[in-house]
Amino acid sequence: xxxxxxxxxxxxxxxxxxxxxxxxxxxxxxxxxxxxxxxxxxxxxxxxxxxxxxxxxxxxxxxxxxxxxxxxxxxxxxxxxxxxxxxxxxxxxxxxxxxxxxxxxxxxxxxxxxxxxxxxxxxxxxxxxxxxxxxxxxxxxxxxxxxxxxxxxxxxxxxxxxxxxxxxxxxxxxxxxxxxxxxxxxxxxxxxxxxxxxxxxxxxxxxxxxxxxxxxxxxxxxxxxxxxxxxxxxxxxxxxxxxxxxxxxxxxxxxxxxxxxxxxxxxxxxxxxxxxxxxxxxxxxxxxxxxxxx
Numbered sequence: 440x441x442x443x444x445x446x447x448x449x450x451x452x453x454x455x456x457x458x459x460x461x462x463x464x465x466x467x468x469x470x471x472x473x474x475x476x477x478x479x480x481x482x483x484x485x486x487x488x489x490x491x492x493x494x495x496x497x498x499x500x501x502x503x504x505x506x507x508x509x510x511x512x513x514x515x516x517x518x519x520x521x522x523x524x525x526x527x528x529x530x531x532x533x534x535x536x537x538x539x540x541x542x543x544x545x546x547x548x549x550x551x552x553x554x555x556x557x558x559x560x561x562x563x564x565x566x567x568x569x570x571x572x573x574x575x576x577x578x579x580x581x582x583x584x585x586x587x588x589x590x591x592x593x594x595x596x597x598x599x600x601x602x603x604x605x606x607x608x609x610x611x612x613x614x615x616x617x618x619x620x621x622x623x624x625x626x627x628x629x630x631x632x633x634x635x636x637x638x639x640x641x642x643x644x645x646x647x648x649x650x651x652x653x654x655x656x657x658x659x660x661x662x663x664x665x666x667x668x669x670x671x672x673x674x675x676x677x678x679x680x681x682x683x684x685x686x687x688x689x690x691x692x693x694x695x696x697x698x699x700x701x702x703x704x705x706x707x708x709x710x711x712x713x714x715x716x717x718x719x720x721x722x723x724x725x726x727x728x729x730x731x732x733x
Contacts, residue, residue, distance in 0.1 A: 446552035450543040460538040583663040605708020607656035612700040624669040
């Protein structure tokens with residue numbers, strides 16, 4: 440705990456010295472209850488938690504002051520920890536794209552903070568791809584976006600029957616997206632009651648896993664209702680702004696978001712990496728954690 444106490448103290452001091460707008464801490468690593476109380480009471484802190492036990496412990500401590508980010512309960516490398524936390528915080532409007540932030544991350548496996556990173560969201564090109572893209576105005580229901588991102592991360596990690604999954608999710612502006620796409624197969628969600636095909640229902644994940652083997656994209660309404668699977672996205676882009684080596688899924692995701700107000704999330708079948716597209720451009724890339732990563 441001495442290491443963690445020191446890391447927390449230094450992270451707070453750095454945030455204060457540089458005038459950072461916030462300090463995002465992966466609190467699953469914090470075992471000292473006094474440290475948790477102190478972080479909960481710090482108005483600068485965003486507490487990122489992925490474990491159920493941590494979230495339960497935070498609940499009585501926050502007293503309406505703490506700002507908590509509930510993250511997917513997955514193993515992520517340090518860079519991905521920062522990216523996922525930043526994306527969810529952006530979607531909730533807790534941070535802005537032009538903020539400078541301090542991130543404190545580490546290894547939940549060993550319970551040690553080992554990484555303090557200062558990030559200027561607007562300028563950190565190596566970590567964030569979004570440049571002048573701001574997706575917050577495209578996310579009408581943050582809980583839906585966060586659930587979709589969680590599903591994508593979980594499917595990328597778990598695969599299907601031991602094999603990797605590759606698919607595309609298109610969220611929002613559904614009328615225009617449907618008009619610019621076509622059904623490749625019979626829509627498996629046609630006729631299913633809306634309450635049984637909403638991604639906010641945890642039970643739908645296994646259905647999505649099964650249909651992810653189909654060619655084409657999932658089309659999802661702003662409120663989380665899945666309208667279709669196996670949908671061919673007509674628009675595709677060839678642009679120097681996309682990283683080299685991206686395949687048809689990524690080009691179609693970029694294309695549909697260039698012509699609509701939708702957001703697209705792509706799972707790469709070859710790598711398991713997650714890429715988020717907005718306005719025809721790559722907003723963020725989240726690399727799949729290696730087996731030993733925590």
